[in-house]
Amino acid sequence: MSSNGKDYTYTGHGTNDQGNHYCSRDYGSSGSGYHYSNTDGSYYYSNPNGSTYYNSGSGYSQYTTPSGDTHKSHGSSK
Numbered sequence: 001m002s003s004n005g006k007d008y009t010y011t012g013h014g015t016n017d018q019g020n021h022y023c024s025r026d027y028g029s030s031g032s033g034y035h036y037s038n039t040d041g042s043y044y045y046s047n048p049n050g051s052t053y054y055n056s057g058s059g060y061s062q063y064t065t066p067s068g069d070t071h072k073s074h075g076s077s078k
Contacts (some may be wrong), residue, residue: 020037
């Protein structure tokens, strides 16, 4: 599946047993990544550089760097 000029190609997408949408991407030599959009309004990204990002959909977010450092925002975590 083409990505319309982006630096990645979609390699899969769908809905899991919990009703959450997922999408996976191939970034070529940079690696692969994916994201989930969840039924509770939260979402999660796993990036090819090893970083991750989570947003609860209600004000809480957490970013983890490729080296493992975690940065959290204020808000309510689900």
